[in-house]
Amino acid sequence: MENPIGIFDSGVGGLTVLKAIKRVLPLEQLIYLGDTARVPYGNKSKDTIVRYSIENTKFLMQFNIKMLVIACNTSTAMSLEVLRQMFTIPIVGVIEPGAKRAVEVSKNKRIGVIGTVATIKSKAYQNLIKSYEKGAVIFAKPCPLFVPLVEEGLTKGRVADSVVEMYLQDFKTKSVDTLVLGCTHYPLLKQTIKKFFEGKIQIVDSAEETAKIVRKILEENKIQSSIRAGEDMFFVTDAAERFLKVGNEIMRGALKEVKTVQVGR
Amino acid sequence: MENPIGIFDSGVGGLTVLKAIKRVLPLEQLIYLGDTARVPYGNKSKDTIVRYSIENTKFLMQFNIKMLVIACNTSTAMSLEVLRQMFTIPIVGVIEPGAKRAVEVSKNKRIGVIGTVATIKSKAYQNLIKSYEKGAVIFAKPCPLFVPLVEEGLTKGRVADSVVEMYLQDFKTKSVDTLVLGCTHYPLLKQTIKKFFEGKIQIVDSAEETAKIVRKILEENKIQSSIRAGEDMFFVTDAAERFLKVGNEIMRGALKEVKTVQVGR
Numbered sequence: 347m348e349n350p351i352g353i354f355d356s357g358v359g360g361l362t363v364l365k366a367i368k369r370v371l372p373l374e375q376l377i378y379l380g381d382t383a384r385v386p387y388g389n390k391s392k393d394t395i396v397r398y399s400i401e402n403t404k405f406l407m408q409f410n411i412k413m414l415v416i417a418c419n420t421s422t423a424m425s426l427e428v429l430r431q432m433f434t435i436p437i438v439g440v441i442e443p444g445a446k447r448a449v450e451v452s453k454n455k456r457i458g459v460i461g462t463v464a465t466i467k468s469k470a471y472q473n474l475i476k477s478y479e480k481g482a483v484i485f486a487k488p489c490p491l492f493v494p495l496v497e498e499g500l501t502k503g504r505v506a507d508s509v510v511e512m513y514l515q516d517f518k519t520k521s522v523d524t525l526v527l528g529c530t531h532y533p534l535l536k537q538t539i540k541k542f543f544e545g546k547i548q549i550v551d552s553a554e555e556t557a558k559i560v561r562k563i564l565e566e567n568k569i570q571s572s573i574r575a576g577e578d579m580f581f582v583t584d585a586a587e588r589f590l591k592v593g594n595e596i597m598r599g600a601l602k603e604v605k606t607v608q609v610g611r
Numbered sequence: 612m613e614n615p616i617g618i619f620d621s622g623v624g625g626l627t628v629l630k631a632i633k634r635v636l637p638l639e640q641l642i643y644l645g646d647t648a649r650v651p652y653g654n655k656s657k658d659t660i661v662r663y664s665i666e667n668t669k670f671l672m673q674f675n676i677k678m679l680v681i682a683c684n685t686s687t688a689m690s691l692e693v694l695r696q697m698f699t700i701p702i703v704g705v706i707e708p709g710a711k712r713a714v715e716v717s718k719n720k721r722i723g724v725i726g727t728v729a730t731i732k733s734k735a736y737q738n739l740i741k742s743y744e745k746g747a748v749i750f751a752k753p754c755p756l757f758v759p760l761v762e763e764g765l766t767k768g769r770v771a772d773s774v775v776e777m778y779l780q781d782f783k784t785k786s787v788d789t790l791v792l793g794c795t796h797y798p799l800l801k802q803t804i805k806k807f808f809e810g811k812i813q814i815v816d817s818a819e820e821t822a823k824i825v826r827k828i829l830e831e832n833k834i835q836s837s838i839r840a841g842e843d844m845f846f847v848t849d850a851a852e853r854f855l856k857v858g859n860e861i862m863r864g865a866l867k868e869v870k871t872v873q874v875g876r
Contacts, residue, residue, distance in 0.1 A: 382655075383649070383655060383659050384648070384649055389762070389850065389853065390647075390648060390849050390850055391849050391850045391871075393849075394648050394848075394849045394850075490759070490763050491756075491759055491760070491763060491765070491770070494755070494756055494759040495756070497654070498755050498756060500756070504773050504777070505756070505770075505773050505774055505777050508769050508770050508773045509770055512769070512770050583659075584655050584656050584658075584659045585654065585655055585656045585659075588654065606656075
């Protein structure tokens with residue numbers, strides 16, 4: 347089945363997920379939407395995030411997508427269930443894969459989770475990790491400045507160091523052996539975070555795990571592409587130039603054309 | 612004339628302008644809209660910012676406002692002219708007052724301007740300052756992390772210090788004697804900025820100057836209120852609770868009720 351897979355995020359961070367999917371599923375055509383006119387989602391209310399997520403999905407449905415990936419933790423936490431009720435295609439979020447992986451890699455089952463205010467408040471990670479590993483001790487913390495840092499390209503240097511220290515200091519004293527990056531922007535801060543913990547922590551980002559689940563669902567539903575169906579397409583709701591710049595740090599220059607569209611009008 | 616004055620901003624920062632207006636015009640009824648569902652504006656494109664500004668104005672027009680104050684530098688830079696063409700009531704932005712004030716207070720006419728990416732790129736301040744003072748030397752710099760810092764309440768401490776240093780270091784070496792805070796969020800960082808310059812710079816924020824111009828226009832048009840016409844009203848497009856919290860740092864607890872509304876639908 348050569349229909350494309352739709353992927354959306356509030357901005358540029360979801361490209362980390364797209365990249366992982368491309369690696370395991372090179373034949374699939376991917377259509378990406380970054381809602382840059384309304385980024386960030388993480389400190390907005392549930393109603394607003396659900397509305398934006400529905401509008402993004404409707405935009406992607408125009409392309410007859412066979413599957414949807416919500417490449418945004420905040421949107422997954424707030425809208426996964428609503429979207430699954432509204433649309434009949436398979437829908438995958440990024441939280442389940444990250445939570446599963448954290449339980450697998452943690453030895454002492456003391457797990458840290460960081461994300462946006464909305465994601466942490468939703469307790470989506472906390473509840474899922476508990477459902478996989480009853481005895482897990484979870485420390486969860488919102489890091490609202492990480493998204494603007496990444497969007498500004500300030501992932502290294504003194505400012506990044508001081509923001510990482512401010513948010514993550516607590517985890518050092520709690521003997522956490524695994525830290526889940528519960529936001530698709532955060533992998534861009536991985537080097538700074540690793541440095542802060544001097545390598546003494548396992549860092550889990552859900553991109554690769556999500557890609558594996560996408561492959562599994564395509565196989566189970568027998569809807570994989572058998573030939574390369576078409577070029578990937580990239581859409582944003584605002585400021586395509588900026589998206590290209592930061593996006594190409596993730597995609598290593600592979601991003602060529604980005605179209606600006608309006609959704610939800 | 613007892614009709615209210617409408618004021619909008621992308622978020623909570625415009626309350627610094629509202630507060631200054633209340634001080635000089637205590638009889639006026641003020642209606643404030645903070646577009647928190649789409650904040651921040653400063654790194655979005657002109658088309659998007661103009662669209663949001665028109666939608667905000669239309670929302671306020673329902674209340675038969677006699678005058679509009681755009682309490683957002685980005686929106687002023689991008690949409691003041693368009694709004695003046697579309698609507699017949701007097702419309703005041705925050706850039707002209709700040710630019711005028713900077714020229715008045717600067718002794719050496721070496722003036723720094725900081726603001727969002729969109730405001731600085733528009734050259735609105737730079738062109739206005741030049742029109743008032745041909746020989747002025749202007750150093751302009753976008754400080755995109757300042758708005759998230761303020762929205763997170765991180766206006767003091769190590770992180771604020773390191774962000775201020777990163778953006779403002781340049782101004783120290785340029786013998787600038789006046790710095791214009793070209794964003795209504797920035798006055799909340801005033802103490803940290805003052806500390807960084809060790810008091811050796813004049814800081815201009817446009818709130819007070821804007822309030823004076825509002826009074827002048829009401830007088831010229833003979834549309835002042837002669838009695839206290841009604842309670843001020845506060846609307847946001849999302850997350851009223853959060854707005855109340857940060858807003859009350861500006862309003863010193865005077866903010867009681869905030870209603871969530873949708874605009875532009």
